[in-house]
Amino acid sequence: MSKVLIIGAGGVGGVVAHKCAQATAITAITLASRTESKCRAIAEQIEFPVATAQVNADNVPELIELIEREKPTLVINVALPYQDLTIMDACLATGVDYLDTANYEPLDTAKFEYSWQWAYQERFKEKGLMALLGSGFDPGVTNVYTALAAKNYLDEVHEIDIIDANAGNHGQPFATNFNPEINIREVTAPCRHWENGQWVETAPLATKQSFDFPDGIGPMNIYRMYHEEMESLVKHIPTIKKAQFWMTFSDNYLKHLEVLQNVGMTRIDEVEFNGQKIVPLQFLKAVLPDPGSLGPLTKGRTCIGVIARGIKDGKRKQVYIYNICDHEACYREVKSQAISYTTGVPAVVGAIMMLTDKWRGEGVFNMEQFDPEPFLEKLGSMGLPTVVVDGGEWAELT
Structure with missing residues (x-):
């Protein structure tokens, strides 16, 4: 049992x-x-x-x-x-x-x-x-995608770009697709990326470019930010010379976020109000829409993946590994939008890997330390199939 x-x-x-x-x-x-x-x-x-x-x-x-x-x-x-x-x-x-x-x-x-x-x-x-x-999607599946690139497609992984797009729309003036407090803390933190053996820090969301997403999603603006899976990936795959994380944000989201920052509503330190101590960001969380309420409202798709570049048989090569998930299909199945679905399903797959001893060890582990193939096989059967684009033009994001 x-x-x-x-x-x-x-x-x-x-x-x-x-x-x-x-x-x-x-x-x-x-x-x-x-x-x-x-x-x-x-x-x-x-x-x-x-x-x-x-x-x-x-x-x-x-x-x-x-x-x-x-x-x-x-x-x-x-x-x-x-x-x-x-x-x-x-x-x-x-x-x-x-x-x-x-x-x-x-x-x-x-x-x-x-x-x-x-x-x-x-x-x-x-x-x-x-x-x-970190058995979610990013972190989680993105770590496993990188491990798959290292196992099957590249002799050495030199660069990775993790790219997360929510091409969905919930119709609300401003709402976050997961816990608002965690979301806003993450987005407003200083950006860090890995380059030439060290972390390089830049201002939050200061680096922007357009990326043409597959399967008809098309071009969207992506912004560089820090995300935790880079820390474990550069530790466990030491050939990585450069690692970056990119996420899409709408102009509407960024406009609201800028105003909230300017008026102090994203602060995480306590302020006094009517004789009580409150944290502005926690108050903001209480008045924003509950992410759980967005499921029946959200339409469109997510696209989360990894572009890995490196050497194969002495030649430069890249591979793009990604998943596309539909918000409305997720809601029909589990009463949730795709942001929660793409985090929750990998958690269950990670649990299955442990419970069936396909992934087993004593100590503390990150996802890329195990064989990626049984995980991805189960992930696909549980609703998140993997797409691999092997080869293609070396398209470096700067």
């Missing part, structure tokens, strides 16, 4: 619960959140029996009590990145494997990096436990 405990009942948590119910490797599911009513609402959508529970993921003793009561084989963490370490602590205390979709960042500092979680390596190894970090 393979039982999973899912912690987090947002948009991604809903997709994870739906897709776990479809997985033959998973025989029992518990969905837990700070607000159990959210868990029950998701469970009611699923024919497979899903147990629910209330837990404060900031509280290690509460987490330990829940894990000891439910006795899962694996904990799938789709709560907030601030809670990664408390959940990892609880897994260590109870002897249970761990998986998440995004790396840790402190609540009071908009800085996300793997150092805090990599520091758990020896503790997980000593306990004979496995922690799989």
Whole structure:
């Protein structure tokens, strides 16, 4: 019997619960959140029996009590990145494997990096436990795409461009497709990219160009920003000389974001209002549309992929590996838009890899450290097929 405990009942948590119910490797599911009513609402959508529970993921003793009561084989963490370490602590205390979709960042500092979680390596190894970090799409599938390029298409990977496009439209004046607090912290952080053995820092969203996306999506503006998978990829694939991450943003999104920054609404430090301490960004999150409400409104597609360039048989070569996902098709299947779907499905596939021992180790791991092919085969059968464009003109993004 393979039982999973899912912690987090947002948009991604809903997709994870739906897709776990479809997985033959998973025989029992518990969905837990700070607000159990959210868990029950998701469970009611699923024919497979899903147990629910209330837990404060900031509280290690509460987490330990829940894990000891439910006795899962694996904990799938789709709560907030601030809670990664408390959940990892609880897994260590109870002897249970761990998986998440995004790396840790402190609540009071908009800085996300793997150092805090990599520091758990020896503790997980000593306990004979496995922690799989970043099993979403980016990070996650993009790491696996890079590993596939290194395994099958290039003798040496020298450059990667990770390119994430949301070519969808929800019709709202301003809304984020996942947790507004996390989204805005990420987008407004300084940009970093890897070049010639070091990180190069530039202003947020200062580098822009147009990219012609496949399958009829067409040209869109992409902006360079920092994203955590670059940190693990340049560590585990040391031939990489340059790594960049690019994301699309509409002019409307950027206009609203600029105004919100100018008036201080994206601040993450406390301010006093009517005798109370509030964090402006957390207040903004409360008044913006809930990303979970965007599912029935969103039309269009996402396109997320990796262009990898390097050497094959002594010659320069590139390969473009990507997925296209349709917002409306996702909503018909799991009542969610494609942003949550493309994060939630890889989390379940990563869980299946661990539960079936296709991916197994003791310690803390990133996705690119394992064989990419069984993961991508399962990912395709669960709704996110992979497209490979082998070769083509060496088209460097600057």
